[in-house]
Amino acid sequence: MSDAPTRTQLSEDQLPTHWVNLIPHLPEPPPPVLHPATQEPITPDDLAPLFPPALVAQEASDEPRIPIPEPVRDVYRLWRPTPLHRAHRLEQALGTPARIYYKYEGGSPAGSHKPNTAVAQAHANAEAGVQRLTTETGAGQWGSALAFACAQFGLTCEVWQVRASFEQKPYRGSMMRVFGGTVHPSPSDRTEAGRAVLAKEPDHPGSLGIAISEAVEAAAADDVTRYALGSVLNHVLLHQTVIGQEAQAQLAAIGEEPDVLIGCTGGGSNFAGLAFPFLADRLDRGGQGPRILAVEPAACPTLTRGRYAYDYGDTAGLTPLMKMHTLGHDFVPDAIHAGGLRYHGMSPLLSHVVELGLIEPRAYQQSDSFAAGLAFARTEGIVPAPEPTHALASAIEEATRCAETGEERVILTALCGHGHFDMAAYDAYLAGHLEDRGHDQTALEAALSALPAVDR
Amino acid sequence: MSDAPTRTQLSEDQLPTHWVNLIPHLPEPPPPVLHPATQEPITPDDLAPLFPPALVAQEASDEPRIPIPEPVRDVYRLWRPTPLHRAHRLEQALGTPARIYYKYEGGSPAGSHKPNTAVAQAHANAEAGVQRLTTETGAGQWGSALAFACAQFGLTCEVWQVRASFEQKPYRGSMMRVFGGTVHPSPSDRTEAGRAVLAKEPDHPGSLGIAISEAVEAAAADDVTRYALGSVLNHVLLHQTVIGQEAQAQLAAIGEEPDVLIGCTGGGSNFAGLAFPFLADRLDRGGQGPRILAVEPAACPTLTRGRYAYDYGDTAGLTPLMKMHTLGHDFVPDAIHAGGLRYHGMSPLLSHVVELGLIEPRAYQQSDSFAAGLAFARTEGIVPAPEPTHALASAIEEATRCAETGEERVILTALCGHGHFDMAAYDAYLAGHLEDRGHDQTALEAALSALPAVDR
Numbered sequence: 001m002s003d004a005p006t007r008t009q010l011s012e013d014q015l016p017t018h019w020v021n022l023i024p025h026l027p028e029p030p031p032p033v034l035h036p037a038t039q040e041p042i043t044p045d046d047l048a049p050l051f052p053p054a055l056v057a058q059e060a061s062d063e064p065r066i067p068i069p070e071p072v073r074d075v076y077r078l079w080r081p082t083p084l085h086r087a088h089r090l091e092q093a094l095g096t097p098a099r100i101y102y103k104y105e106g107g108s109p110a111g112s113h114k115p116n117t118a119v120a121q122a123h124a125n126a127e128a129g130v131q132r133l134t135t136e137t138g139a140g141q142w143g144s145a146l147a148f149a150c151a152q153f154g155l156t157c158e159v160w161q162v163r164a165s166f167e168q169k170p171y172r173g174s175m176m177r178v179f180g181g182t183v184h185p186s187p188s189d190r191t192e193a194g195r196a197v198l199a200k201e202p203d204h205p206g207s208l209g210i211a212i213s214e215a216v217e218a219a220a221a222d223d224v225t226r227y228a229l230g231s232v233l234n235h236v237l238l239h240q241t242v243i244g245q246e247a248q249a250q251l252a253a254i255g256e257e258p259d260v261l262i263g264c265t266g267g268g269s270n271f272a273g274l275a276f277p278f279l280a281d282r283l284d285r286g287g288q289g290p291r292i293l294a295v296e297p298a299a300c301p302t303l304t305r306g307r308y309a310y311d312y313g314d315t316a317g318l319t320p321l322m323k324m325h326t327l328g329h330d331f332v333p334d335a336i337h338a339g340g341l342r343y344h345g346m347s348p349l350l351s352h353v354v355e356l357g358l359i360e361p362r363a364y365q366q367s368d369s370f371a372a373g374l375a376f377a378r379t380e381g382i383v384p385a386p387e388p389t390h391a392l393a394s395a396i397e398e399a400t401r402c403a404e405t406g407e408e409r410v411i412l413t414a415l416c417g418h419g420h421f422d423m424a425a426y427d428a429y430l431a432g433h434l435e436d437r438g439h440d441q442t443a444l445e446a447a448l449s450a451l452p453a454v455d456r
Numbered sequence: 457m458s459d460a461p462t463r464t465q466l467s468e469d470q471l472p473t474h475w476v477n478l479i480p481h482l483p484e485p486p487p488p489v490l491h492p493a494t495q496e497p498i499t500p501d502d503l504a505p506l507f508p509p510a511l512v513a514q515e516a517s518d519e520p521r522i523p524i525p526e527p528v529r530d531v532y533r534l535w536r537p538t539p540l541h542r543a544h545r546l547e548q549a550l551g552t553p554a555r556i557y558y559k560y561e562g563g564s565p566a567g568s569h570k571p572n573t574a575v576a577q578a579h580a581n582a583e584a585g586v587q588r589l590t591t592e593t594g595a596g597q598w599g600s601a602l603a604f605a606c607a608q609f610g611l612t613c614e615v616w617q618v619r620a621s622f623e624q625k626p627y628r629g630s631m632m633r634v635f636g637g638t639v640h641p642s643p644s645d646r647t648e649a650g651r652a653v654l655a656k657e658p659d660h661p662g663s664l665g666i667a668i669s670e671a672v673e674a675a676a677a678d679d680v681t682r683y684a685l686g687s688v689l690n691h692v693l694l695h696q697t698v699i700g701q702e703a704q705a706q707l708a709a710i711g712e713e714p715d716v717l718i719g720c721t722g723g724g725s726n727f728a729g730l731a732f733p734f735l736a737d738r739l740d741r742g743g744q745g746p747r748i749l750a751v752e753p754a755a756c757p758t759l760t761r762g763r764y765a766y767d768y769g770d771t772a773g774l775t776p777l778m779k780m781h782t783l784g785h786d787f788v789p790d791a792i793h794a795g796g797l798r799y800h801g802m803s804p805l806l807s808h809v810v811e812l813g814l815i816e817p818r819a820y821q822q823s824d825s826f827a828a829g830l831a832f833a834r835t836e837g838i839v840p841a842p843e844p845t846h847a848l849a850s851a852i853e854e855a856t857r858c859a860e861t862g863e864e865r866v867i868l869t870a871l872c873g874h875g876h877f878d879m880a881a882y883d884a885y886l887a888g889h890l891e892d893r894g895h896d897q898t899a900l901e902a903a904l905s906a907l908p909a910v911d912r
Contacts, residue, residue, distance in 0.1 A: 005468045006533040012461045077462040078545070078837045089534070089608075107563055109837030111876070151834045152545075174879035177886055178833050377634050378607045381534045381565030420567070420876035423630035430633055 004099075006088060008250040010081035015073055018065040020241040022272070022349065023234070025064065025280040030352035034310060034321040042320050049220060050227045051235075052128035055121060058235040064280075066238065068120070069127075075119045075152050079108045080242065084250035085415075089379040091399065098402035099256070100395060102415040103247045103274060106382065110175070112417030113270045114145030114230055117239035121228045122149035131224040132156040136186065136211030139165050139340055140172025141385070141417060142230030147181030157181035160188060160214045163206035164335070172421050186211035193217050193316040207332045208343050209315030216318045231267025232313060232322075232347045240273025247412065248277055258290040258412035260398060264391040265294045265303065265361075266340060268347030270416040279358060290412070292359040294350070295390045297369070299337035302327055302346045303354055303361035311345060324351040338425040338434055339366040339386040368393045370429040373419070385417040386425050460555075462544060464706040466537035471529055474521040476697040478728070478805065479690070481520065481736040486808035490766060490777040498776050505676060506683045507691075508584035511577060514691035520736075522694065524576070525583075531575045531608050535564045536698065540706035541871075545835040547855065554858035555712070556851060558871040559703045559730060562838065566631070568873030569726045570601030570686055573695035577684045578605035587680040588612040592642065592667030595621050595796055596628025597841070597873060598686030603637030613637035616644060616670045619662035620791070628877050642667035649673050649772040663788045664799050665771030672774045687723025688769060688778075688803045696729025703868065704733055714746040714868035716854060720847040721750045721759065721817075722796060724803030726872040735814060746868070748815040750806070751846045753825070755793035758783055758802045759810055759817035767801060780807040794881040794890055795822040796843040824849045826885040829875070841873040842881050 023029060032041035047056045058066060068076075087100040105113040125133060133155055137143030143159035150157035159176055166173060166185040173183045186206045187194040193213035197204050204210070212229070219227035229236060251257065261278055263271035275292050282289025296303055306325040313319035315329055324345045331344035353359055366386075373389035375396065376382065384392060395413045402409050419426065428434050479485060488497035503512045514522060524532075543556040561569040581589060589611055593599030599615035606613035615632055622629060622641040629639045642662045643650040649669035653660050660666070668685070675683035685692060707713065717734055719727035731748050738745025752759055762781040769775035771785055780801045787800035809815055822842075829845035831852065832838070840848060851869045858865050875882065884890050 007468065009465050009467070011465070012463065075837075078541075085534075115837075148834075148837055170883075171876075171879035174883045175839060175876075178830060178839055178879070178882050180834055374634060378604075378636055381531075381571075381604055383631060383634055418876075420627075420631075420874075423627035423634070426634050427626075427630045 004086050004254060007083040007085050008254055009083050010246060010249060012077055014249060015076060015081055016068065016242045016245045018067055019238045020245060020277045020280055021061055021064055021066055021238055022276040022280050024062045025283045026353070027356065030349050031323040033348065036312070036317060036319070036321055039321070046320070050216065052124045052130060052226060054124040054127065055235045058238055059233060069123055072120050072123045076116070076242070081246045082107060082243070084247055085380070087380055090376060093375065093379045094396065094399050094403060096399040096403040097406060098399040098409045098411055100399055100411045100413070101251070101256070101258070102413050103243055104382065104415045105243065106415065106418035109148040110141055110145035111420060112141045112145065112385065113240060113243060113273055114142050115148060116242055116273065117230065117236045117269065118142070118145040118149035118228070119152065120239040122146070122153045122155055125226050125228070126153035126155055129224070130155065130226045132158065133226055133228045134158045134215040134218045135160070135228045135230065136208060136215045137161045137230070138208050138342055140169055140176070140421065143181065143183060144172055144175040144179065145230070146228055147176040147179035151180045158218065159183040160186035160211040162186055162208060162211055163204070168424065169421055186214050188214060190214070191217045193318070196316070205332070205335070207315060209329050212314035213316035213318050216314065231269040231343070232345065234349055236269050237272035237276065237347060237349055240269045241277050243273035243414065244275060244277030247274060251412070256410055259409045260293065260411050261290045262293045262295060262391045262394045262398070262411065262413045264341060264387050264414070264416065265296050265346065265350065266387060267343045267345070268350035270387070270414055272347065272350055274414040275359065279353070293394055294354065294359050294361045295394045296361065296363050297337060297339050297341050297390055298363040298365050299339070300327070300333045300342050301363045302344070303351070304363040306346070308351060308355060313345060322348040324348045325354065337366060338428060339369055339390065341387050341390065362394055364390045364393045366434055367429070370426065370434060372396050373426070382415065383419040383426070384415055385419045386422050388414065388416045460542050460710060463539040463541050464710055465539050466702060466705060468533055470705060471532060471537055472524065472698045472701045474523055475694045476701060476733045476736055477517055477520055477522055477694055478732040478736050480518045481739045482809070483812065486805050487779040489804065492768070492773060492775070492777055495777070502776070506672065508580045508586060508682060510580040510583065511691045514694055515689060525579055528576050528579050532572070532698070537702045538563060538699070540703055541836070543836055546832060549831065549835045550852065550855050550859060552855040552859040553862060554855040554865045554867055556855055556867045556869070557707070557712070557714070558869050559699055560838065560871045561699065562871065562874035565604040566597055566601035567876060568597045568601065568841065569696055569699060569729055570598050571604060572698055572729065573686065573692045573725065574598070574601035574605035574684070575608065576695040578602070578609045578611055581682050581684070582609035582611055585680070586611065586682045588614065589682060589684045590614045590671040590674045591616070591684045591686065592664060592671045593617045593686070594664050594798055596625055596632070596877065599637065599639060600628055600631040600635065601686070602684055603632040603635035607636045614674065615639040616642035616667040618642055618664060618667050619660070624880060625877055642670050644670060646670070647673045649774070652772070661788070661791070663771060665785050668770035669772035669774050672770065687725040687799070688801065690805055692725050693728035693732065693803060693805060696725045697733050699729035699870065700731060700733030703730060707868070712866055715865045716749065716867050717746040718749045718751060718847045718850050718854070718867065718869045720797060720843050720870070720872065721752050721802065721806065722843060723799045724806035726843070726870055728803065728806055730868070730870040731815065735809070749850055750810065750815050750817045751850045752817065752819050753793060753795045753797050753846055754819040754821050755795070756783070756789045756798050757819045758800070759807070760819040762802070764807060764811060769801060778804040780804045781810065793822060794842060794884060795825055795846065796841065797846065818850055820846045820849045822890055823885070826882065826890060828852050829882070838871065839875040839882070840871055841875045842878050844870065844872045
């Protein structure tokens with residue numbers, strides 16, 4: 001074991017005071033979001049029925065730093081600042097000279113990074129007199145985060161959960177109820193959008209796109225209800241930048257600078273949360289800073305195989321048109337894919353950054369990802385959610401290369417949540433039921449399965 | 457919100473270097489443990505077939521401080537020191553002038569305090585050349601902790617889990633497998649003890665006593681296998697004292713002294729982990745220190761309604777005879793009890809301390825406990841395991857009394873684990889299926905269900 005600390009912590013008074021807005025740092029702004037009817041750029045007025053004024057302002061802001069309201073920081077203090085871990089025991093098992101750091105967000109109320117924005121959104125809505133929030137959720141990380149956040153500000157929370165997940169992961173719904181929320185399987189018979197899908201296919205397993213349609217429709221029903229989105233939009237990515245800012249302070253405290261930064265991407269918010277503060281600094285310093293990798297599942301390869309085009313955020317076409325990497329707004333990943341990150345599109349801002357060549361997308365098979373998750377759990381003692389195992393697979397591959405070349409690279413990754421509600425996926429992997437289509441065991445998976453015990 | 461920190465953290469170099477042994481601080485030593493055949497006090501040689509030399513020595517030690525081996529501290533660093541939380545938001549919801557602190561152990565690899573001793577036991581066994589550990593587990597906290605610990609030192613881990621829990625909480629078993637362990641439902645057909653129970657009652661739901669019999673029998677099978685117990689014994693309670701020592705340092709850092717300390721008790725190890733360092737100091741200071749309450753479920757009221765007598769630790773009578781508070785070694789709690797802490801006996805050392813009048817036992821109904829758990833989750837953002845909700849019910853009752861009297865008491869409690877694998881119990885509570893037999897809604901439960909949202 002090296003002398004470097006296993007966990008670098010920050011004190012409560014080092015909690016960030018601002019969110020970091022990447023947009024003013026970019027060489028060119030992202031393409032406008034278009035109104036679905038007129039195909040003209042949307043205005044703040046267009047967003048007002050869905051979102052409260054503070055969030056609409058953040059969505060279009062070009063201020064480089066946006067203050068975090070004190071009531072939001074008060075709630076953040078329940079679990080923030082989060083620790084930065086040095087993966088000593090994983091490094092030892094890999095025999096690598098690389099130094100691997102991970103920022104761990106699993107200690108939050110919902111067990112992931114999602115409450116960082118849920119709390120900010122619930123607060124902004126409560127300030128605006130909103131009484132009820134609706135949203136969609138897939139595996140349930142976001143729904144449970146929003147249910148918790150609503151409880152902090154006296155809001156009612158109503159969640160549409162993708163039916164397949166609602167049935168396969170019932171305990172995420174339990175968590176929403178424990179926090180005081182209500183959850184419906186989607187497609188449901190409570191909305192026109194849901195009823196239309198059920199009419200064609202009564203057993204439809206659901207998708208994030210459909211659940212978004214239902215939640216958006218329900219939010220439009222009255223004046224005291226608004227909609228909350230857990231990823232994709234600029235203001236959501238903005239709220240997550242507390243992660244990267246803390247990581248910068250923590251690395252500075254131990255005298256480290258990352259050579260490569262690796263995050264997983266579904267809608268993009270966890271990735272942006274860690275990466276954007278580093279990218280903003282890199283752009284300001286003429287390019288000096290880490291290489292940045294955005295890792296996605298091969299079963300939902302939005303950045304690596306999607307088209308960069310205007311598309312809807314939801315299946316029914318109720319949202320504005322966003323220019324993004326998309327697999328088509330009616331895309332549903334194979335049922336065999338258990339690794340999360342199933343959204344058909346990608347954050348327009350993150351898509352734009354990829355188009356500018358500022359970050360590199362990568363796709364990983366889920367068998368490699370779960371193998372990485374197991375190796376991580378057995379060495380570091382945290383069972384990761386399936387989503388960040390994609391980033392871990394990439395980080396382990398990078399560290400393994402360092403073991404061959406002898407390079408002492410500093411690798412930084414985001415462990416965005418624990419896998420306590422995803423154990424069935426690990427069971428399926430351990431039972432050999434998660435073979436990727438047309439994919440044999442890779443060299444990476446074989447190497448990981450042969451890892452020795454950590455030490456004696 | 458007050459200016460006091462929400463979480464008081466310690467740095468890695470403040471990790472305790474020793475475990476605290478209560479025994480030399482007591483006015484009289486606990487009664488001896490007796491050999492089941494001879495009824496004479498057992499010797500270290502009697503324990504050698506079950507436990508490695510280091511643990512046998514700790515079991516009988518009268519040294520006040522026992523050094524923690526460095527490889528054990530290295531593993532502890534993955535999650536220790538753990539934070540001490542000030543329950544600002546719960547206090548605000550209760551309208552109490554009391555200050556409530558909780559030491560949170562849920563950030564550990566298994567999500568509870570159990571790895572504190574699992575790691576120490578796995579290390580001591582590995583040092584002695586042991587290759588395999590067997591154990592029992594109820595809900596699965598202990599089994600998953602030992603599976604993780606065995607992975608750190610290259611040991612094989614085999615777990616017998618009470619069948620009712622094995623079936624109702626399958627994901628704890630998944631976690632054991634993720635960490636590399638093997639888990640069998642108990643009673644099983646792999647041991648004589650298991651087969652004897654199954655012959656009489658093929659559908660027996662199992663009990664901790666039966667699972668202990670199976671694990672002890674399996675450990676006796678060869679020279680490279682030993683048995684590990686997750687609570688009850690002196691060395692297990694000893695290993696948990698890192699909790700209380702850290703809490704002492706954390707309270708000192710913010711200038712607080714507890715007026716009352718409240719922990720939940722099943723076998724006694726979580727309770728002792730927090731309480732014994734404070735009790736040792738109180739005894740050394742002529743009684744100056746906190747009142748200490750040991751809280752147990754009314755459905756398994758070992759301390760409050762059991763006999764203080766010699767009894768076996770297991771159902772088959774394979775263990776030594778221990779003088780303890782017991783409900784009888786074939787006691788099985790009502791199936792309706794979902795709150796954990798189901799062991800028929802109690803740590804002999806903790807029983808002795810109760811007999812000396814040094815701590816006060818209390819029993820709480822599970823409906824009060826789950827109501828406390830809900831109130832806690834919605835304010836503090838952590839879904840507690842059912843076990844510590846018993847202590848939370850008592851802490852909330854104490855704080856509510858302070859709201860009436862205006863007393864500014866300092867309450868310290870142990871939040872020994874999260875409830876991520878216990879959501880079915882919360883679902884049952886929310887659906888009204890956990891009524892206690894002959895128990896109507898109490899004033900406490902009614903008050904908690906009427907709590908307002910935290911703030912606006």
